[in-house]
Amino acid sequence: MSEVAKLKCGDQELELPIITGTENEKGIDIGKLRSTTGMVTLDQGYVNTGSTTSAVTFLNGEEGVLRYRGYPIEQLAENCDFIEVAYLLVYGELPNEKELVTFRESISSHTMLHEDLKSFYDGFPRDAHPMAILSSVVGALSTFYQDSLNPHDPDQVEVSIHRLIAKLPTIASYAYKKSLGQPFTYPDNSKSYCDNFLQMMFSTPCAEYTSDPVFISALNMLLIVHADHEQNCSTSTVRMVGSADSNLFASISSGICALWGPLHGGANEAVVQMLNQIKADGGDVDKYVKMAKDKEDGFRLMGFGHRVYKNFDPRATIIKKACDRLLEKLDIDDPLFEIAQKLEKVALEDEYFVDRKLYPNVDFYSGVIYRAMGIPVEMFTVLFAIGRLPGWIAHWKEMQNSPSSRICRPRQVYTGPLNREFVTLDKR
Numbered sequence: 001m002s003e004v005a006k007l008k009c010g011d012q013e014l015e016l017p018i019i020t021g022t023e024n025e026k027g028i029d030i031g032k033l034r035s036t037t038g039m040v041t042l043d044q045g046y047v048n049t050g051s052t053t054s055a056v057t058f059l060n061g062e063e064g065v066l067r068y069r070g071y072p073i074e075q076l077a078e079n080c081d082f083i084e085v086a087y088l089l090v091y092g093e094l095p096n097e098k099e100l101v102t103f104r105e106s107i108s109s110h111t112m113l114h115e116d117l118k119s120f121y122d123g124f125p126r127d128a129h130p131m132a133i134l135s136s137v138v139g140a141l142s143t144f145y146q147d148s149l150n151p152h153d154p155d156q157v158e159v160s161i162h163r164l165i166a167k168l169p170t171i172a173s174y175a176y177k178k179s180l181g182q183p184f185t186y187p188d189n190s191k192s193y194c195d196n197f198l199q200m201m202f203s204t205p206c207a208e209y210t211s212d213p214v215f216i217s218a219l220n221m222l223l224i225v226h227a228d229h230e231q232n233c234s235t236s237t238v239r240m241v242g243s244a245d246s247n248l249f250a251s252i253s254s255g256i257c258a259l260w261g262p263l264h265g266g267a268n269e270a271v272v273q274m275l276n277q278i279k280a281d282g283g284d285v286d287k288y289v290k291m292a293k294d295k296e297d298g299f300r301l302m303g304f305g306h307r308v309y310k311n312f313d314p315r316a317t318i319i320k321k322a323c324d325r326l327l328e329k330l331d332i333d334d335p336l337f338e339i340a341q342k343l344e345k346v347a348l349e350d351e352y353f354v355d356r357k358l359y360p361n362v363d364f365y366s367g368v369i370y371r372a373m374g375i376p377v378e379m380f381t382v383l384f385a386i387g388r389l390p391g392w393i394a395h396w397k398e399m400q401n402s403p404s405s406r407i408c409r410p411r412q413v414y415t416g417p418l419n420r421e422f423v424t425l426d427k428r
């Protein structure tokens, strides 16, 4: 006998089936609610609403657990490189040696952009935000690959997936070079994914360039911990847009726009801006914690709090440890890291944050590492997007391949004016 929830609606009593997931999470299936009661549910921000079942990522916010396809994030960050994790998310299993070599080779064969796409960058202002460039150029990829846009053709989807994973670092590095007025650096397919990205970002035609292995390893870890996070705002956007049978490029371009928001992926940029503001203000963290608690002030401690994690974000723990190691190894004394640690200590002892279970999230420390690597702050969210791409793709594919998938079209409760007669202009 399957579990049910009983709901009394007026003189009706409904039995709504309860769905139980593999981790024993339970969801009440309200699929028949409106047809039987005429009512809809309301849930601002979908705090209590599951949009789908999914086998991609499991997270437990109370316990600070995050697993991609069942593998704990700590083990993946420790043992894999980003392309291996991308394969796991997109195809559901860790690749064997042959699968990994083939996947790497395919990705490497797609790293270049069509030469005509480079002219797009001439049109952007030099100070254009790279997230605007990223979403524009990713959307424009659909104009160069018009023969592979059908979301129901597995071969067209496969080649689009490989093109996106391969080209996003190139698109991103071109945006950075544009901001510097430096020539774009072509991909070097003899290098690993992260090494290639760093050389596209930092090498110039005038000097030899070799990526620091410490940075390559730190970048791999950062991309892995950003790779997926179940139904977050940008992933839900990718699913929403994809549910209309929009092509993968269009769906990913929309996810980039959602991630840009400072309440979401844009928080890593906002954290460093906040830490710089505190530093410029004499490092008085107590003042900023006080501001964050004052509802009138509207200031929020960026990099703190999370819709799901009501305990430490396991990614923040991994990144913070890497921060410590990296700064020590490079003998970098970054005042922002000191301020971040001080801010964390003060906030975590303050009842406002304790009561609301507000802990540092993935964005709180990531910017310190990006700075140490020489990544400019406006590129931080771009790196988040490069990391999140395999997760977006995995969810888009899962949605497309689900027999129960249908176009996402939420309902509402109307609160506007009642029916009224039109008034001609001369009478208004």
Ligand code: SDX
Pocket: 045, 228, 229, 231, 232, 233, 262, 263, 264, 265, 267, 292, 293, 299, 300, 301, 302, 303, 304, 305, 306, 307, 308, 356, 358, 361, 362, 363
């Ligand atoms: C990401 O969803 C994901 O998985 C996202 C992500 C991913 O990997 O995709 O994990 C990536 O987006 C991480 C979050 C990055 N954003 C920030 O760091 C921005 C600062 N944080 C917040 O704005 C906020 O915590 C959110 C947006 C992250 C979560 O917002 P919620 O769940 O809607 O929580 P809320 O705004 O309702 O806050 C609950 C309470 C409120 O106070 P009360 O009304 O109960 O008195 O906590 C307060 C908020 O005012 N609060 C904060 C705060 N975050 C929440 N107060 C001060 N500073 C903060 N940072």
